[in-house]
Amino acid sequence: MNVHDAVSVLRRRWYVALTLLVVAGVLLVGVNKSVAKKYQVTSTISLLASRQATEGTASQPGTHNPFLNYDSSLNATADFLVRRLDSPADGLILQGDGVTEAYSAALAAAAVGPFITLTVTGANPAHVSASMNTLLTFTKKQLTDIQTQAGVPPAAMINSIVVVAPGPPTPQNKSRTQALLGVGVGGLVLVFLGTFMADNLLNARRRRAGRAARAGVEAPAADGAAPDVAASAEDGDSQEADEAWSTVLAGPHESRE
Numbered sequence: 001m002n003v004h005d006a007v008s009v010l011r012r013r014w015y016v017a018l019t020l021l022v023v024a025g026v027l028l029v030g031v032n033k034s035v036a037k038k039y040q041v042t043s044t045i046s047l048l049a050s051r052q053a054t055e056g057t058a059s060q061p062g063t064h065n066p067f068l069n070y071d072s073s074l075n076a077t078a079d080f081l082v083r084r085l086d087s088p089a090d091g092l093i094l095q096g097d098g099v100t101e102a103y104s105a106a107l108a109a110a111a112v113g114p115f116i117t118l119t120v121t122g123a124n125p126a127h128v129s130a131s132m133n134t135l136l137t138f139t140k141k142q143l144t145d146i147q148t149q150a151g152v153p154p155a156a157m158i159n160s161i162v163v164v165a166p167g168p169p170t171p172q173n174k175s176r177t178q179a180l181l182g183v184g185v186g187g188l189v190l191v192f193l194g195t196f197m198a199d200n201l202l203n204a205r206r207r208r209a210g211r212a213a214r215a216g217v218e219a220p221a222a223d224g225a226a227p228d229v230a231a232s233a234e235d236g237d238s239q240e241a242d243e244a245w246s247t248v249l250a251g252p253h254e255s256r257e
Contacts, residue, residue: 009196010192013198013199013202020191020194024186025187028180028183031179035179035180037171038172039121039123040169041128042117042118042120043162043165043166044115044164045160047116048066048074048158050158050159052153053156054066054069066159074114077114077158082106082116084142085105085142094135094138097138098131099135100127101120101131102120103118103120103131104119105119116139121172125168128169144157
């Protein structure tokens, strides 16, 4: 089937295509209303060397600048903290603190250093911002609790600082757009396939009806031809019988002549 045939089918069965197009439009509107609009807030924190490492000691003077003390231990601590935040136990604690949206904690991509990116995604922009503030406070508390459980003295504890403050919630239309595109493409496929299937069914029904009509016309003609042949045969036999009887009755008189 080429493009011309496809256009011909759509023009011939326009009412089927229009009906299916309306159904696809209704589905598209339904998906648009059912898929909630999502908002997202992100923030980035960095771990800093302890006060003891920054200030130094009598034998080893410090730099007095925490940004000059990024060693490998900070990266390991950041990885540990991310795993702790993403654990189911911390998820339940955050849910109890009011963070009902989806959140994530991950090491910052392509970053050389102890940088952690926090993300909160939800349908209510105001609540998403509030949940991000809760998550930041909780992250700082978890960093302190981990070191306290390990018996680290306060002066030697690793600290944290917010590098990128939370911004206003930004709309996330990717999943919504994908859902609408999926329904739209599926609706167009439904229109074309449904129209072609309806055209094939209607054409098949029309062919069956045509064959039935031709068979109905030919049957009476065939039934009417048989009596005519029989009648002709009977007329012929009667005529031959009459001629035979005439010969018999004429007798020998006609024979002598």
